[in-house]
Amino acid sequence: MQLSFLRPLYDRPGPWCSVYLDASRDTHDSRPALDLRWRALKGELLEQGADAASIDAVERVVRGHDPMAGDYGLAVFATGGRVVLSEYLSAPPLRDLASWSTLPHTMPLVAQRGEQVAWVRVLADRTGADAIAVSAGGVPRKAHVKGRESYQLRRVRPGGWAQSRYQRAAMEAWHHNAGDAAAATAELAERVGADVVVVAGDIRATGMIAAQLPERWQDVLVRTDAGSRTGGADPMAMDDLTVQTIAEVADQRITTALDRFGVQEDVGAGLDAVVSALQRNQVDTMLIVDDASADGELWIGPDPTEIATDARQLRDMSVADPQRVRADAALLRALVGTDAELTVLAPEEAPELTDGVGAVLRYVDAGTPGRGNG
Secondary structure (H helix, E strand, C coil): CCCHHHHHHHCCCCCEEEEEEECCCCCCCHHHHHHHHHHHHHHHHHHHCCCHHHHHHHHHHHHHCCCCCCCCEEEEEEECCEEEEEEEECCCCCCCEEEEECCCCCHHHHHHHCCCCCEEEEEEECCEEEEEEECCCCCEEEEEEECCCCCCCCCCCCCCCCHHHHHHHHHHHHHHHHHHHHHHHHHHHHHHCCCEEEEEECHHHHHHHHHHCCHHHHCCEEEECCCCCCCCCCCHHHHHHHHHHHHHHHHHHHHHHHHHHHCCCCCCECHHHHHHHHHCCCEEEEEEECCCCCCCEEEECCCCCCEECCHHHHHHCCCCCCEEEEHHHHHHHHHHHCCCEEEEECHHHCCCCHHHEEEEECCCCCCCCCCCCC
């Protein structure tokens, strides 16, 4: 998982209000229920010493956000009287939460987000296509392609000497329209860095579009005849295939990260080793088990790589005033600051992961803990 979307939270000092709230509005009394939940969280922030301006900024988002249908949640982060990041959660958080702390409490957000897969889906027929693309950060982009050819789109059978000319005209029109759709698809895929391209709809149109896509997108292409551009068509089969394909890509990423970690043997295993690797800008991908009850702590300095398991180590690194913070908050800040990635695991996916954390390393040298030299 890329964590660049969190960078604004670490580009400015704290302390931070971090709020996770069930904002579901699927019943007639949802507004009063939301008010009660927010008042409880506001009281917790006040008890923890949060400043009134930052609390008010969070409240404006909670009370003024555009409601969604069904069950969902909100994550809001504010400091200095300003909301720096707010995000809808696709499901309510495990529990409402409010914290006032040196670093933003971002672990629940990344755990719920999971692996973010950028994708493009194209619904095509012989006249053009409708496409939607979603980046790894969840930003949607859309395109509507009307093919340049509208004459003679059916392969009619008039009989006589003109039949072959009509057939060729239809095939050429389909081919041109598919080329326009393929160009638009490739452009969207390029813009979002697509991991998956789903081409759905008319079977002949999808084949022509697929054939004209650049080679780099052929490897991530999935074709299906599910879906139709006609009004009233049921999109369920196409939606199911898209979700399944995205889930398979996400699962494969997790498997790959675990495999890469496994071949390192004991290098990068456990909290001490991960902290040491982060100090050395050595982590490519950190693996962490999602544990909502985790409450371990680490020490940090102003720089993201100033992270340690005890304050004395930081003082030895010339950090004048080490701060004790949540371990997961310190780890995530270090990952963002060193452009490393994160893989969040369910407990059953890594039952023997030491301390629930490990790292795939960018490099291994003589100073790497666990390499056999202490």
